[in-house]
Amino acid sequence: MDYSSVKTRDPPQDGVSDRLIKEDPSRQTTTLLKDEGARLPKRLGSADAILQFVLDISLTVPAVCFLTYGFMVLCNNGVPVNQSPIPALHMAAKYSPTLFPIAFSAIATNLLKATAAWRLEKGITILSLEYLLKCRNVFSAVTAPLSLQAVNLITPLLIVLWASSPLGGQAALRVMDTVPSTATESWPFEYLEFISPFRHTGASTSAGYEVMPSIQAAFAAALSSPMDAKTKAQDLFGNIKIPMVEHYQQSSQTSDLDGWYEVNTGPNTSPIWSSLIGLPATSLDGFSPGSNYSFKMETSYMSANCSTQHTLMKFNEWEQYRNSSIYHNNRNLALRYPVFPLSWATEPFRLIFTSWSRAKTTNATCILSQVYAEVDVGCYGSVCAPGRIRRIPKSENATVRTVLHQAAAEGSPYRGPAGVFFAYFETFVSSGLSLYDLQERQIKPFASAIETYFTEPSAPFSAAGISSWDGTDMSSIGDVVFSQRFSQLLNTFWLASVASRNVTGAFNFHDEFDDGTYRIVTQNATGTRTPDLLVMRVNGAWLSVLFVASVTMLVTGIFAAILGCLRRGPDVLDYSTFFFRDSPYVHIPPGKYRSMEDASDQVRRIRDIRVCIGDVDHTGDVGRLAFGSVDAAVPLRAQKAERYYV
Structure with a gap:
């Protein structure tokens, strides 16, 4: 039988369903978003949120250690100074004035940053935001009201918070006294x-x-x-x-x-x-x-x-x-x-x-x-x-x-x-x-x-x-x-x-x-x-201060972890890239700016871009200073001593 005269069928064309799928706007948007690296806001149960929570909650370990130290001191009240575990407790007390402020500073700073980021998504005044970002140690908590020449409700709270840092360190050192035994029988x-x-x-x-x-x-x-x-x-x-x-x-x-x-x-x-x-x-x-x-x-x-x-x-x-x-x-x-x-x-x-x-x-x-x-x-x-x-x-x-x-x-x-x-x-x-x-x-x-x-x-x-x-x-x-x-x-x-x-x-x-x-x-x-023994005696006043400071550090760490989970947007505070997000004076090459990207990731991608605070309106009689990038795309000039700026 001769099959040469038989016509072959053309290859099948796309069906109606396939065409509808291709023309579906949501699918086209998803494909587009994947191509551009877009992402959804952080969810509470996501892997990133869980990892961040674990990292934040791990900062509370020093607080737990100092609470344990305080309870051990309390439980060993009246024990001879040469009997275990008093020598170990005295050794821990020597390093406490150094370790306690370091641990407290890390936890308190994390809380202030987490609070600022969480409130920034809800809405916060500039003064409150500045206080949260500026008061990162005992000295700045005291000098911030002077430099800003303004106070609000969180000012005394921040001072009290940071006062717990040196007090806790001194309390851990002074919580034990060495006295003659008075345990009569x-x-x-x-x-x-x-x-x-x-x-x-x-x-x-x-x-x-x-x-x-x-x-x-x-x-x-x-x-x-x-x-x-x-x-x-x-x-x-x-x-x-x-x-x-x-x-x-x-x-x-x-x-x-x-x-x-x-x-x-x-x-x-x-x-x-x-x-x-x-x-x-x-x-x-x-x-x-x-x-x-x-x-x-x-x-x-x-x-x-x-x-x-x-x-x-x-x-x-x-x-x-x-x-x-x-x-x-x-x-x-x-x-x-x-x-x-x-x-x-x-x-x-x-x-x-x-x-x-x-x-x-x-x-x-x-x-x-x-x-x-x-x-x-x-x-x-x-x-x-x-x-x-x-x-x-x-x-x-x-x-x-x-x-x-x-x-x-x-x-x-x-x-x-x-x-x-x-x-x-x-x-x-x-x-x-x-x-x-x-x-x-x-x-x-x-x-x-x-x-x-x-x-x-x-x-x-x-x-x-x-x-x-x-x-x-x-x-x-x-x-x-x-x-x-x-x-x-x-x-x-x-x-x-x-x-x-x-x-x-x-x-x-x-x-x-x-x-x-x-x-x-x-x-x-x-x-x-x-x-006739020298025994360790608990100093009640300093022990109370130690417990208050340690509990404050523990609660601060827990709240920082919780607020970190509640944050939906990217982590942008404390990074220089925060200053030029959506800034017309900063030129970022196409494809290297994403609003949902954490600042740490963005720093790694655009780390070679040079930035400067310079004059962005050098043609006028009065200049204007702005944070911008130094490249051909942005007309940024250096500041001059004889020029006025607004």
């Missing part, structure tokens, strides 16, 4: 009761043979201690001395409303102590070096009120007087009493103290009483001192009957042996003799350390009269000083007698203080313990 204490049982019935008894060496050693150690130790608040073994409260009552010093007298233990003053040996005291932790302690002791002591007379007495007369006395040391000291002290006595006990010397013999009539006092003690580690003292009122019978009347501590069943008075004074008169004096030799009229303590308390065992055949003349000692020193000797020997082992260092918390003879009595007290 209740703490138990224990101390020796002065009215403890006497431990023997005489020097020649079995108990006396056992305890007298330690008693003699403790008493001699107290007498021979240096004057510095005698005047301090603690003895050589750390025992706490009790002041004589009657000394304060008889002085011009006044007490407070509760009867307390301040005890001054400074380097230039020294109280009158009731004894050369203090009361042993301890606490649950044994007075740790890293703590401060405070507690009160209720105690007592013997007080002697003496009246002295000084007469001449030959040595043979003295021998007769001494041998007729009840207690003497076979040398120059004798003691006697007119009335034997009964345990139910109601009259004060009188004791006659007599010391012979070739110059004058001293006769002192002393009335003994028991003084009860409460002492407020403070300790820095194991270094303790009484801070206050007051007298405890007692009945007359209680003060008349001393420990020598076989008195017992309140609430204690331990009274000690019978014959306390005899055993005490029998050993007391000989306790001041040296080992050389105690040897079986001929009788020598040498003074003992008890007598020389009245005249030379700093060194009684090496005083001038202790090895002299003339004895020790005490006629220069007044009644007040004699009474004080005799009281000290009586109380020192009493403490050495009832607790010789404990006053020389063996005193521990809740020990069984029983040496097989008579149990000593202890008293319990509840005081306070404060760690």
